[in-house]
Amino acid sequence: MKKISWWEPIIGDKEKILVDKVLKSNFLNDGELTAKFEKKVASLVGSKYAIAVTSGTMAIYLALKAVGVGRDDEVIIPDMTFIATANAVEMCGAKPVLVDVDPETLTIDMQGIKKAITKKTKAIIPVHVSGRPADINEVLKIAKENNLFVIEDAAEAFMSKYKGRYLGTYGDTGCFSFSPPKIITTGQGGIIVTNNTKIYQSLKELKDHGRPNRGTGGNDIHYSIGFNFKYTNLQAAVGLGQLFYLKKRMQRMKKINFLYRKYLNDVKGIKIFDLDLENGGLPLWTDALVEKRDALDKFLKEKGIHCRRFWFPIHTQKPYKNPDKNFPNSSKLSSNALWLPSAFTMTDKDVKYVATLIKDFLND
Template identity: 45%
Template sequence: MKRINQIEPFMDNAEKKELMSVIDSGWYTESSKTKEFERMFASFVGAKYACAVTSGTAALYVGLKALNIEMGDEVIVPDLTFVASPNSVEATGAKPVLVDIEKNTLNLDLKKMSKSVSKKTKAVMPVDFNGRPIDMKVLREFADKKGILLIEDAAHAIGCYYNRRHIGTISDVGIFSFSTPKIITTGQGGMIVTNDRQIYERAMALKDFGRKIGIKKQMEKSFSHSTIGYNFKFTEFQAAVGIAQMRKLQKRILKKRRMFKKYVDLLSNVEGIEFLKTDLKNVTPWMIDIFLKSAAKRTQLIKYLEKKQIGTRIYYPAIHRLKPYRKMDREYKQASSFSDRGLWLPSSVTLTDNQIGIVCNEIKRFFK
């Protein structure tokens, strides 16, 4: 049997055609393709502004800097997330304050979060884990009342909605990722979205050595740097791929939702497997996730499926268990439990119903 990978990207002649047009143009860094990709993405999510950068991690860092997060500030971050979330806070000189998650969506526990706010709290970084939205109405009202900024890590959440608004657009800043496993990919890449012109202008300057938007068009001012900035500029090659991928996005959203439903239909009656309740009218799961009874049982299933040429991926470790952020489990019971038991099953946009059936049949055999 041909191996079924846990996740793999898909590109075809549409991407090749766009890439060839870049090669033929002679413009390789941040030109018309990048602007077109930014416009397409902003339009898709319903944001006024979009700023493309080199990665989702860079988007978090630039987004935080655009919000003027700095040394001495604190940013609340959920304990269950990819390490890029707290690392980006550290990179600004601020302190990430870890808070446990709640069990229904695996997002920040808002009650525990409110108790973690201090005089130093400048921002909260909600993470829409696997595309499931946090209660943004409650969080937005709390943040506005306290004068706290919101930077939303929506790296998992392209094609996901809360109250008819795309995830990432209710916060002051939303960030998205186009790394290889995402629903659309540019190899690496990230996007910052906002409805605030000043935040957008700061982000655009920060990613281009501190230069104001459009100043390079005036040759005599092309080395004028009005603020400290860095080099997180996109390439036309990434943008070309992104444009072709965006044209496939709606079909992929439907495919991911149908895929999740099919897994649930086939496995929900299997003793020993748990699914999170997921609103597939509004949520496009990044990957199909299941939860086992224990970490030991998860390890056994991973090894069994690997022998059957079926790839899987463990959940991220709870951040407090990583060496740079080490703390005791008792403060993060939910994050610890779900991290130990969570497993992502094959979730590629190219996955066929037949392959899903093979995966589910092998899982059923394991549990017999």
């Protein structure tokens, strides 16, 4: 039986050569390669600055801190996201205010944002789910009218373009993740991009004990309260190696999504979300709404094919409990949402095989 994974990271020879160099250099800490990786990511997405940190979650946390989110502030986030988005807000001592999603995209609903704004609101975090853009221009408009910061959670949207610009570069900051199920991975890791020099300086201090520049650790001047979110040369070596395969992976991921849509377009019982592939939209994972989701997932698993069910809405999780009636779309749709196998290792034949099985199951 052929096994098909939902996702499969690949580490190649480039990474091994670069990691070996770092090991031989005897400087494993955040250093030259980290700076090189930051520069490379910034130039890839067209951003002035990039700051590498330990994870996507910490990228969001530090971005919030850098724009001054703190105790008693409110931050608007979508109800359908990975729980890290909410937890990053909590870490600042602020309150995540959940907003329902748009059923067409499963990204944050604009009317919901408008209703959720109070005197305490300080920022909005739109989440670009699997590379699919939230209505970012509208978010920016609402933010401007209400004097709010926009922190893009682009953990799943590295290198995905929307209207000629990379996601993550629209807001005051954008946050990417390099955990294993991402287009490039460094085991763990994240990066914050920004064009704002003041935010950048603040991020540098937050990341490294309040020092704008690392000294000896002895007679350093600490300008502010900062922490330790350094991203090591070792991780950066892996990241720089991974970037060698970026273009090929992007092409593959687009093709996989294209084929799924082609094969399943007219099949009843499944809807694959739209994404503007021709203008640079990059589907990290292909997601779908499926009427008989759990039955399909079980059927495919028995055939050796692994899908990933969507997150439970944040409002159903114990730390953030809130009644279903406040979130009609996420309450209804989360149990239908499924990520199909999307590994960039999949061949065209693999996609056809999975799509045929899905078709057979749903037509049965």
